[in-house]
Amino acid sequence: MDSMTLIAMTSIIIAGITTGFGTMGPALAEGKAVAAAMASLAQQPDASATLTRTLFVGLAMIESTAIYCFVVSMILIFANPFWNHVITQTAGK
């Protein structure tokens, strides 16, 4: 198996695994955060503005880790430096 095939294969597999595993943790954490926010809202509906705002800020923080994994997958598929290097090498030959 030459290096071109190896690079392509590894990039594709790891891109899929990155998004697959990377979104499990944040999804669980966001579920717990929303559940806690619902419980607090049920207890104190007057504080709903503060609770909602804090919930959104917390969700944004949790979401960013999922976004990091997504960005790495996108880079591997669309802007892969190793693939570009190998392509220019074979094009130059």
Added chain:
Amino acid sequence: MHLSPDAVVLWSHGFVKLNATILATWGLTLVFAVGSWLITRKLAGGIRRSRWQNFLEIVITGIEGQIKGVGLAEPKKYLGFLGTLFLFVAGSALATVLPGFEPPTASLSTTAALALCVFVAVPFYGILEKGVGGYLKSYLKPTFFMLPFNVIGELSRTLALAVRLFGNMMSGAMIIAILLTITPFIFPILMTALGLLTGMVQAYIFSILAAVYIAAATKVRQAAPVPGAVQAKS
């Protein structure tokens, strides 16, 4: 199918390139500037005011309320910066309704520029409130061992702001582009609606996070009340 609107180059001369990101940004800025100039030409103070003026006032008072809720006591000082952030990101998400429009925030250049604006604004407002010494001393809180962590935290917060907004907007645009090639009828419309929702949420989150960072930098700790001082009033 491209990663971001940076790849769509509409005019180039030498190294100056006009890509879809820049044109979309200019278009949005024009719409906001000309629209607000048209609305605020004749401001009415009484009961009868035009509905566009009403709309603007709802938006402004809404943003002011949110800024006050975060803990910034005088929202008018920060309204210009935070309001512009929210309106630009929200406007670029809303304008995806127009066919063929790609949001400029789907490009890492735009989101990095916005995050850099926040990165500069936080010490700017902090020094404005607390003075240079007071602001720099806040990096040594709670103990001076935390100095490297505070600095790294600042940089990673900025990076996270840029990548979060870029990732959300780019994924929305990409999913719509992919679905258009597979099932071109109903499903892309649902995805566009979802993209609208996440775009508005991300606009809110971006500006609220900027407000929270500025609030943390400008917080002047009140002196704790001395227990014996209450008796002096009576």
